Amino acid sequence: MYFYQRAFRYITRKKSKSLLLFLCLFIISTMVLCGTMVLQTAQATSRSMWEKTGTKIVLKDQRGENKIQTELCAQILELPNVSKINRVASHTAYSGNFTPVIVKDDESDLNVSVTLQAYDNTETDGSFAEEKYRLLDGNPIKEGHSGILVNSLLAELNGFQIGDQLTFAAENGSTATGEITGIFFSGMERKQDASIVSAYRIENQIFVDHALFETLYGEEGYSSIAVYTDDPENLSSLRQQIEPFVAGEDIDISTSDLLYQQMQAPLEQVIRISSLTLVLIIITAVIVISLLLCMWMRTRTKEMAVFISLGISKGSLFLQAMTESFSLFVLSVIGAAAVSSLFAGQLMHSLFETYELAVNVNTGPSGTHLLTLFLLGSVIVFIAVGISIVPILRANPRDTLSKMEG
Amino acid sequence: MILEAKNVSYFYKSQKDKLILKNVNYGFEPGKMYALLGPSGSGKTTLLSLLAGLDTPTKGEILYDGKLITARDLTEHRKHHISLVFQSYNLIDYLTVVENVKLGGKKEPEPILDKMGISQEFWKRNVLQLSGGQQQRVAIARALASDANVLLADEPTGNLDEATAWDVIDLLKRIAHEEGKCVIVVTHSKELADSVDVAIRMDQLGK
Amino acid sequence: MKMNSLQRAWRSVIRKPIKSILLLLVMITICLFLLCGMACRNANVQTQDTTRQAIGAGLRLDANEKNRSKRLTECSEKIGAGQEGSYGGVHQKKLETAYGTQWMVWCDNSFDSLQISDIEKLADVPGISDYNISTCITAVNPVGFDRIEDPDMDQTNDMGGVVLIGNRKMELDSNVLSGNVTLKDGRMVTEKDQDVCVISEQLADQDHLAVGDKIGFNDYHDPEHSQVQEATIIGIYQTQQPMSPLMAGDTFRSENIIFTDLRFPEKAEGSENDPCYEHAYFQVGDVDNYDAVKAAVSAVDIDWERYDLIDRNGNMSTMSSNFNDLEKISTLLILITFAAGFIMLFLIFVFWTKNRNYEIGILLSLGYKKQNVLGQLFAEAFITALLAFAISFTLAPAASGAAADYLVSAQAEQAELEKNINADNVAYSTVQSEQTVVGVDVDITKEMFLICGAGMVILTAVSIGTAGIGILKKNPKDILSELV
Incomplete structure (x- = not known):
């Protein structure tokens, strides 16, 4: 009889004992897989938080002119770890259907103009982000939320409300119309000197989206762009990647990552503690499995001695024990994989808002994790069985047999 | 001479002063049934273990067919030269009757079981469901299946009632006489010792 | 005279040292595991809190702008239309200019200030x-x-x-x-x-x-x-x-x-x-x-x-949704820890009890009552558990200390690295420098010992009970004949 025949018979005929070992291995595999999935989620959560820290690189034209080219934006968006960019451009414009706030006694063009500030997002950069302006009513301009933000005094002067249409005209004769979506206020309006030309007055700063801006001026470029990254840790390397693009131009590059710096240490700690828990689970699993296998093998001392007395080689016995444990282990991994992909995936999905980030479309454990579990587990089973069976095989079979007889 | 003990001495490593065997010299011949006789602690089971290659003597040597059993692997010796029968049968509980006999190795189990008087209905059963006598027969069948020339039995009848015990002894005798094997039985039963070809008292083996 | 179950239990623990040590090791491992798991969760919750505080709020x-206009009107009314004067920080003055009479209205800081x-x-x-x-x-x-x-x-x-x-x-x-x-x-x-x-x-x-x-x-x-x-x-x-x-x-x-x-x-x-x-x-x-x-x-x-x-x-x-997730993660991890720990312990005990079939059969055949035999198993498990508690509770501070050291040292390393990177722009605000190393409290509290101890004792009882009942239901003859 070959070792695998004996192993197979042992597993099938000693059902309750095999079931116990199987359950133990199964529970531990499942726990480890679940723990890994949880840890993955933790990492995804922290990544998502990194992204929300608003860590950015700001490129700014030194003269405030709209000289940053659209091609550059496209190039930057291609870079890895760039999550989004916020383009800023500004230009004076003539009013179409409204009157700017004019205080200065002057007949220059600038004194009958307003300044249009185009943003992809008014919340994250510029005067709103710096709390110089605040929205009294309505919503900011954001990706997917276009519109126009006007100063409350300008709105008051013209009797504008949210929802009203505003028309602007450019020097080249083109016009553009948009809807007011927000009204803002600074508090500094009255502090302005009477000598300030209209286009520069706070009341006449009008925030628009890029679509409207481009209707008036085409894609001429941007005065600054904020490049947001989802990987703040490598901010400096991203900066190094961007620098060659703007070499030789009058563009300042600066970075901003305070919130990341503040959160980085404690958040990493959270991940580290979660990993530690997982390591703890694995260490305990290894120890307990080894001890269980030891207890197990000890109960089979006599059986082994009988086999030895029948002239079955120790190698064959070792292989038999290995085959038994190993096949149970394989079964348990398959079971754990099935359970964790069937239920755990669903559970994690419903529990965590960021779980999708962790495993994308794929629910359940990934192939690499299964493979790691399998390989690591095999090594552990190998070592544990080895450790537990060696003393039995090395023991004098005569002693074992006589001990049992007695 | 098939199996021979030469100047064999044995003591436990932990109790060096207490000799179990001292300068034992004896040769066993095929076709005969021997009984090792003596009180508990006289070293009869030890001698049997040494002959079986389950242990090695502290001094001296065991020869099989004129060659040292340690010349090759002890496993080889256990597998091809000898077969063992125990007082407590030592059947493997997760194997059926037939499979237990198969463990012995070379011969087909069914004819041997037939000869041992184990009827076919038991063959596929779990060994634990058999009576003591039946279990011992299966154990002997397993020993025979290896086709070894020497059969060593340690108190094979110790757990059996008298009638069954005599059955088993007859069986062993037949094996010795009809199949020409050397059968060595450890026992403390006078009756058994009287019925074998050669009865060896342990105290005569030189201690 | 028959021995009572406690006496038998004690002898079994002492005379079968390897068996006892194996069981003891399992219990110590699981005990430490549970304690460390709880300490980790505590540390995790604390650190999440630190993270939250680091974000700040x-x-x-x-000043409300509408109210300002309203107050301005009220003050002007108090001064009176066509009157020069001041009220509540609002000043009204008549200016004669080439274009005719103009009223100048201005406010001093007291009107605008919070x-x-x-x-x-x-x-x-x-x-x-x-x-x-x-x-x-x-x-x-x-x-x-x-x-x-x-x-x-x-x-x-x-x-x-x-x-x-x-x-x-x-x-x-x-x-x-x-x-x-x-x-x-x-x-x-x-x-x-x-x-x-x-x-x-x-x-x-x-x-x-x-x-x-x-x-x-x-x-x-x-x-x-x-x-x-x-x-x-x-x-x-x-x-x-x-x-x-x-x-x-x-x-x-x-x-x-x-x-x-x-x-x-x-x-x-x-x-x-x-x-x-x-x-x-x-x-x-x-x-x-x-x-x-x-x-x-x-x-x-x-x-x-x-x-x-x-x-x-x-x-x-x-980030609130992320914090929710992080909180759930630590809860889930402790759940996994407890589930894993208890299930492993349970299975081990079942295994341990099953291996004593033979002995149980003999005792039953000697006329011991089933409760008595079960009592012995409990007693043995509790003796082992007591030892395990003693050892793991002594080891626990060391284990948690090691964990804390690991957590803080990794962080200090990181902070050192950051410091080098930022060497050229030295002075960060005080708020920031405080956050570079977050102290973690991985201490093991009395409550944890209590939870761990109670959990293990209950589990020991349940698992031995479950496994024991299976054996005790059978009659001694069957048990004895089951094993060679």
Whole structure:
């Protein structure tokens, strides 16, 4: 009889004992897989938080002119770890259907103009982000939320409300119309000197989206762009990647990552503690499995001695024990994989808002994790069985047999 | 001479002063049934273990067919030269009757079981469901299946009632006489010792 | 005389040392595992809290614009239409010009300013850990130093000044909180300071100014005659991005912004004792209580029509879902820990009990009662458990200490790395440097010992009971014949 025949018979005929070992291995595999999935989620959560820290690189034209080219934006968006960019451009414009706030006694063009500030997002950069302006009513301009933000005094002067249409005209004769979506206020309006030309007055700063801006001026470029990254840790390397693009131009590059710096240490700690828990689970699993296998093998001392007395080689016995444990282990991994992909995936999905980030479309454990579990587990089973069976095989079979007889 | 003990001495490593065997010299011949006789602690089971290659003597040597059993692997010796029968049968509980006999190795189990008087209905059963006598027969069948020339039995009848015990002894005798094997039985039963070809008292083996 | 189950149990534990040691090891491992798991969860919760606090949250108080117009109208009415006069900080004056009679209406700071008494009331609300007041951006004339100018810029429309922002506590100024303004040298303004300022690095470079120097300011409307106020430079700041100018012109450019103590701007512009407080910022001590603190602040009896209370917890709210997830993660991990620990222990005990079939059969055949035999198993398990508790509770502090060391050392390493990277721009604000190493409390508390101990004892009883009943249901003959 070959070792695998004996192993197979042992597993099938000693059902309750095999079931116990199987359950133990199964529970531990499942726990480890679940723990890994949880840890993955933790990492995804922290990544998502990194992204929300608003860590950015700001490129700014030194003269405030709209000289940053659209091609550059496209190039930057291609870079890895760039999550989004916020383009800023500004230009004076003539009013179409409204009157700017004019205080200065002057007949220059600038004194009958307003300044249009185009943003992809008014919340994250510029005067709103710096709390110089605040929205009294309505919503900011954001990706997917276009519109126009006007100063409350300008709105008051013209009797504008949210929802009203505003028309602007450019020097080249083109016009553009948009809807007011927000009204803002600074508090500094009255502090302005009477000598300030209209286009520069706070009341006449009008925030628009890029679509409207481009209707008036085409894609001429941007005065600054904020490049947001989802990987703040490598901010400096991203900066190094961007620098060659703007070499030789009058563009300042600066970075901003305070919130990341503040959160980085404690958040990493959270991940580290979660990993530690997982390591703890694995260490305990290894120890307990080894001890269980030891207890197990000890109960089979006599059986082994009988086999030895029948002239079955120790190698064959070792292989038999290995085959038994190993096949149970394989079964348990398959079971754990099935359970964790069937239920755990669903559970994690419903529990965590960021779980999708962790495993994308794929629910359940990934192939690499299964493979790691399998390989690591095999090594552990190998070592544990080895450790537990060696003393039995090395023991004098005569002693074992006589001990049992007695 | 098939199996021979030469100047064999044995003591436990932990109790060096207490000799179990001292300068034992004896040769066993095929076709005969021997009984090792003596009180508990006289070293009869030890001698049997040494002959079986389950242990090695502290001094001296065991020869099989004129060659040292340690010349090759002890496993080889256990597998091809000898077969063992125990007082407590030592059947493997997760194997059926037939499979237990198969463990012995070379011969087909069914004819041997037939000869041992184990009827076919038991063959596929779990060994634990058999009576003591039946279990011992299966154990002997397993020993025979290896086709070894020497059969060593340690108190094979110790757990059996008298009638069954005599059955088993007859069986062993037949094996010795009809199949020409050397059968060595450890026992403390006078009756058994009287019925074998050669009865060896342990105290005569030189201690 | 029959031995009682305790005596048998003791002998079994002592005389079968290897078996006992194996079981003991399993129990110690699981015990330590549970304790460490609980300690880790505690540490995790604490650290999450630290993270939350690091993000910070607060409330901003601004003047309500509609109320201002309303009050202006009311004051004008009090003065009376067509009358010259002043009321409540509003001034009305008739001007005879070439275009005819015009009325000039202006307000002094007291009309626009936030009321200091109201601010102080709000600052007293429990849960507000600190507060700041910022003055409006005040344009003044620089005396004895040159401001930064764009040489290509036409300065005819500019007032030729610099701007001052007064702060009660500069650390809580919005520019500092956002991380844009950091110190390069010296220190920030605190509430105890008087006549001090923090200037930009560009200004310091251009005018060769250093910490300790004094610079002067006066009213830009009348730079020749108005009184000069001096302030000592106590710090030099740098920005990551230029602060966006409030208005066009070099007066408002980022480099010309000077942070001062709270009462300095009014002196410099020549309106001493008439401050203009534009914003007040209230820091919420524990961001978890943000909503409660906000409710408490809103409930303070002040004239709320004058004010807008603005949430300044944007980062908190965008990350709240992540924090929820992190919390669930630590809960799930402890659940997994407990489930794994208990199931493993259970299976081991079942296995351990099953292996004693034979012995149980013998005892039953000797006429011992089933309860008695089961009692022995319990007693053995408890003896082992007691030993396991003793050992693992002694080892636990060491284990948790090792975990804490690991966590802190990895972090310190990281902090060291950061420090090297940031070596060129030295002084980070105090808020930040505190966060580089987060102390973790991985201590094991009495409650944990209790939970762990009780859990193990209950589990031991349940698992032996389960496994034992299976055996005890059978009759001794079957048990004995089952084993060779």
